[in-house]
Amino acid sequence: MSEHLSQRELESYLWGAATLLRGLVDASDYKQYIFPLMFFKRLSDVWDEDYRSIFDETGAPGYATAVANDRYVIPEGAHWKVVRQATHDVGRALLSAFQAIETANPERLQGVFGNAPWTDKGQMPDATLKNLIEHFSQHELTLKAVPEDELGNAYEYLIKKFADDSGHTAQEFYTNRTLVHLMAQMLEPKSNESIYDPTCGTGGMLISCIAEVKRRGGDIRTTGLYGQELITITAAIARMNLVIHGVEDFQVSSGNTLQSPAFIEGDRPRTFDVVLANPPYSIKKWNREAWKDDPWGRNFLGTPSQGRADYAFFQHILKSMDPETGRCAILFPHGVLFRQEEAEMRRKLIEADLVECVLGLGPGLFYNSPMEACVVICRSRKPAERQGRILFIDALNDISRERAQSFLRSEHQERILTAYQAFEDQPGFAATVSTEDVLRADGNLSIVRYVRKLKPEVADGEAMTLKIAWKAFEEEGRELWAGMEELVDMLNGLSIEESADA
Numbered sequence: 001m002s003e004h005l006s007q008r009e010l011e012s013y014l015w016g017a018a019t020l021l022r023g024l025v026d027a028s029d030y031k032q033y034i035f036p037l038m039f040f041k042r043l044s045d046v047w048d049e050d051y052r053s054i055f056d057e058t059g060a061p062g063y064a065t066a067v068a069n070d071r072y073v074i075p076e077g078a079h080w081k082v083v084r085q086a087t088h089d090v091g092r093a094l095l096s097a098f099q100a101i102e103t104a105n106p107e108r109l110q111g112v113f114g115n116a117p118w119t120d121k122g123q124m125p126d127a128t129l130k131n132l133i134e135h136f137s138q139h140e141l142t143l144k145a146v147p148e149d150e151l152g153n154a155y156e157y158l159i160k161k162f163a164d165d166s167g168h169t170a171q172e173f174y175t176n177r178t179l180v181h182l183m184a185q186m187l188e189p190k191s192n193e194s195i196y197d198p199t200c201g202t203g204g205m206l207i208s209c210i211a212e213v214k215r216r217g218g219d220i221r222t223t224g225l226y227g228q229e230l231i232t233i234t235a236a237i238a239r240m241n242l243v244i245h246g247v248e249d250f251q252v253s254s255g256n257t258l259q260s261p262a263f264i265e266g267d268r269p270r271t272f273d274v275v276l277a278n279p280p281y282s283i284k285k286w287n288r289e290a291w292k293d294d295p296w297g298r299n300f301l302g303t304p305s306q307g308r309a310d311y312a313f314f315q316h317i318l319k320s321m322d323p324e325t326g327r328c329a330i331l332f333p334h335g336v337l338f339r340q341e342e343a344e345m346r347r348k349l350i351e352a353d354l355v356e357c358v359l360g361l362g363p364g365l366f367y368n369s370p371m372e373a374c375v376v377i378c379r380s381r382k383p384a385e386r387q388g389r390i391l392f393i394d395a396l397n398d399i400s401r402e403r404a405q406s407f408l409r410s411e412h413q414e415r416i417l418t419a420y421q422a423f424e425d426q427p428g429f430a431a432t433v434s435t436e437d438v439l440r441a442d443g444n445l446s447i448v449r450y451v452r453k454l455k456p457e458v459a460d461g462e463a464m465t466l467k468i469a470w471k472a473f474e475e476e477g478r479e480l481w482a483g484m485e486e487l488v489d490m491l492n493g494l495s496i497e498e499s500a501d502a
Contacts, residue, residue: 200227364406
């Protein structure tokens with residue numbers, strides 16, 4: 001009989017496994033051991049649950065086995081209970097079980113367990129692995145004890161805990177979920193659509209899109225999810241994440257999206273209805289020379305500088321949008337909106353009338369970083385009433401911060417979403433601007449240039465307090481600081497001699 005675990009009990013149980021590794025492996029390596037073990041336990045317990053249900057009904061062991069294998073095949077000798085009995089070479093027993101399960105389920109589970117050094121007894125001795133296996137054996141992870149949504153939430157909890165513990169890998173590993181939820185709402189994914197994340201990390205954006213399809217009454221069984229992730233273990237974690245959330249139609253590939261895109265049709269990138277992404281920021285180590293003659297035609301706006309690959313990812317995403325239904329939401333640092341070195345590419349982007357909305361957000365939404373974020377939303381084909389116009393939203397102050405974490409409350413998300421859907425001027429918060437006006441400003445997409453903050457109102461006879469004065473200075477100075485940031489950015493790109501001349 002499976003005992004239902006509360007969300008708090010489940011999270012404590014899962015995190016307890018990670019604490020067994022403290023002092024033995026680096027915190028950034030917890031994930032490559034804990035996630036595969038948790039997933040292995042889940043597969044085994046759900047298989048047993050399916051088997052028991054049919055056997056109790058029919059009394060036919062062969063038929064019960066066949067039905068249990070309909071969900072996932074667990075070959076003989078590759079079950080959790082078998083590995084639990086191993087007394088030595090435990091890592092070898094685990095690795096053999098993982099390989100057998102992946103081989104038996106090639107379409108859905110290939111590569112899902114990652115490539116941790118399970119047989120390295122120096123790093124992971126038998127005693128430690130036995131402790132981990134016994135810890136996970138305390139509870140059953142059946143669907144009855146832990147439904148998909150609850151285990152999915154606990155999985156997301158672990159992802160964030162690992163990000164907190166490892167720090168230096170957190171930015172690639174975790175994207176603020178409240179912001180991701182907003183992005184999914186703005187793109188309105190539907191049944192029968194394809195959804196793609198070219199830098200998918202642990203799959204959080206894809207999961208949010210599936211949740212949004214469900215929320216809107218759609219059928220996730222007809223929604224295809226596609227992702228690519230540079231880091232092999234992170235791609236494996238994304239696959240586990242999708243399976244745990246009950247997703248059946250997905251493909252997550254590992255590899256370098258710019259250098260070797262995984263989804264190609266003919267000589268062009270495959271196109272999708274919805275694309276969400278949080279690309280790595282301004283990476284310097286990328287093959288710029290190859291981009292100049294990109295074999296997949298993704299350099300239609302131009303070639304970014306060596307020091308910033310942002311517009312390479314941007315162009316890859318734009319080329320990955322379906323020419324009729326395609327829309328994207330990309331999380332970027334503010335610099336992509338106004339940096340001088342990208343001005344020509346930005347002008348071409350605006351001339352093509354692809355940009356629909358530029359959303360500015362407050363600081364701290366990037367993990368462990370104080371910088372302000374922006375989301376750029378593009379459509380292959382805008383609705384007629386939006387063509388030739390761009391909506392700018394300044395949501396700098398629509399943010400909450402608790403326990404050193406920034407997030408968007410439901411009322412913040414609702415206000416931003418309502419403004420986006422209305423697509424009209426809202427003094428101090430939103431402004432619609434013609435593409436001609438933006439091009440006259442040299443293609444500058446800096447939000448403070450177009451959304452003027454309202455001056456603080458001072459009632460008759462009320463003194464101009466220091467707080468009110470500071471608020472006014474802060475608001476009026478944002479455009480100045482944006483300009484200063486652009487100037488500093490430009491100077492940083494010059495040589496010493498050029499800087500002196502400037």
